[in-house]
Amino acid sequence: MIHVAVLGYGTVGSGVVEVIEGNKALVNKRALTELNIKYILDLMDFPGDPYENKVVHDVNVILDDPEVSIVCETMGGVRAAYEFTKKALLKGKSVCTSNKEMVAKYGPEMLQLAKENNCNYLFEASVGGGIPIIRPINEALTAEKLEAITGILNGTTNYILTKMQNEGAKFEDVLKQAQDLGYAELHPEADIEGFDACRKIAILSSLMVGKTVNYEDIYTEGITKITADDFVYAKAMGKSIKLLAMSKALENGTLAMVSPCMIDASSPLYMVQDVFNAVLVRGNMLGDAMFYGKGAGKLATASAVVADVIECARNMDTTLPIFWDAEVEKLVDIADVERAFFVRAKAADKAAVLAAFGGAEVVEVAGRDDFALVTSVMKEKDFAAKYEALGDKVITRIRIEA
């Protein structure tokens, strides 16, 4: 029997208990032993909860109990979570987490501690909720040199963009609706400004290069400037607009960025609708593979944490290899990266805008007083110079991802 403690009895933490108990026979069979939830750490009491007698308020009860060998960190935040994770690992207790901030910020430090203490720090649930993506990268795509990872990693923004696309709705209205439905938070910045996707691509990029991609170094742009008008043109062009989190091995280094992008209907990411997430991974031998599913949700995320618990249980006293060094990977400046851009401008300014972007494809939609163009492939900085010089003559621009 292996004793497990759950830190934080919120959405994911209570989901972990529900998955372990709900699929008990299967989980124990696959863990090759019985898993017993011995403690649940939370500030609150849960009177009437079937597990109320497991709830403790003092983390030391867990840390000092040598019987506990696996800890699920489902607290969120990086203060208490950092302290508790570190202490657990130092005591040789494996930690399985859904906390992307922790992993993005302290991943290599925790992995090193796990190694030194003969245990594991696993974080499948930190990216893509229940979609297996961390484990496939670490354990399945091991014969590949990974060349690119492109993901729709935030369900809230994908829900908003899908609604805007399908219903022609405005950003503000859909955001309000998503908040009412509980898909978006009252303070939605982490989602709509791309910060959440940024943490997740930092983790995936780090695993891709085997070094640390600092999330602070990742260019991050959210979806707040995307309008219903942009979708009119996207549709006319057979494209969609998605918030993409990308990491690419370019000739001169690694590019990592988060930005709304127009993508073509031929991309497998095009069909990723609503709150679904997907991660497209390109390997030098395999070509493209995609992992798709629910990127959030109590049970989906909890299922990924429990899969980590099962892997820890199967590998007691062994540290599984995860290649993520503390050394920081310097990213290429996106100003030097080349791509095409979608530009929308007033019809009245067409001549000036076309003159600035010679050789662009023009897109027009009947009955509108604006028009759009797709530039040739150029460096971000060259595009930005031309675009800024046009001042009020241009309305908006969106990156195009081939």
Next chain:
Amino acid sequence: MIHVAVLGYGTVGSGVVEVIEGNKALVNKRALTELNIKYILDLMDFPGDPYENKVVHDVNVILDDPEVSIVCETMGGVRAAYEFTKKALLKGKSVCTSNKEMVAKYGPEMLQLAKENNCNYLFEASVGGGIPIIRPINEALTAEKLEAITGILNGTTNYILTKMQNEGAKFEDVLKQAQDLGYAELHPEADIEGFDACRKIAILSSLMVGKTVNYEDIYTEGITKITADDFVYAKAMGKSIKLLAMSKALENGTLAMVSPCMIDASSPLYMVQDVFNAVLVRGNMLGDAMFYGKGAGKLATASAVVADVIECARNMDTTLPIFWDAEVEKLVDIADVERAFFVRAKAADKAAVLAAFGGAEVVEVAGRDDFALVTSVMKEKDFAAKYEALGDKVITRIRIEA
């Protein structure tokens, strides 16, 4: 250093050598040791090949060499492959295979031998080519009770159906074209009659239920009766026709079948085009997750074999848990399974056909002398009785997969 032998220097076998050599540094890093290809078994010599001096014709050279601890079986067939795999496992050598016939037919026997001899029998490449699907089921979705697996598992038929859909082409013409391009074999029965997909879903079904799903027990229907006319109606209904390989946990047992099905645009399988494969897995906690990528091809398939080699190298003298018992899972009779059906018939017979399928939705396309309907949900046997009674009045029928 770990010594590896490759059995069969054909497409996949030579790909294995290419992946191990081409990604040498990465592969060795992830294997936690150096992998050395010591022997290549083939009937032929390969003068001028950079590995010609590794080629041997006698399998006993490999079996009797205690230095060889991992064998890649990329021969195909089930005669020599069976004998060589068995002998290798009996000597404690792990076997990594791309041979779906072997796995479908002898999987549990080989897994048992591996267990008894402290080594591994791994077969990631046997389903979905380079797409990680076996390992995600065995190692990532471990907290899930798997409820259904639905796959597009054969690239050749998906290529043919995609061409038929996009170009309105005839089955025979596209098959000929696929043969000319090397996507389809001269004797294409294994693909177009669904036998290949049947072997693959037998493997996935077995892993889903943890027992043996015999491929002979799986109802299998190919795509040879699908016509350009059917696609006219599929399009009018916003659907596509795909060759689906399915396994479902129903209340009264497990259903496994291979059949062309109409699927809706809202299915993530809808966008799977050309030679791509995808596997949609439904778990009771996670909901749907999909794994997508190239289902065939030399390097993609070889990459999956090498990932298995790396996992064996990381786990020497340990048998990884794979839950697939020899006990045979009895399948439910598809005659008792309920679904809706698409029926196409001559316009002249409309009254009789509609009378037989009361309550059906009618689909008409202007300027045609046929029409179609979608029946209500009914048992296969009840549908079949009505359909057969109509004799010449009906042209064709296609299952609808919700």
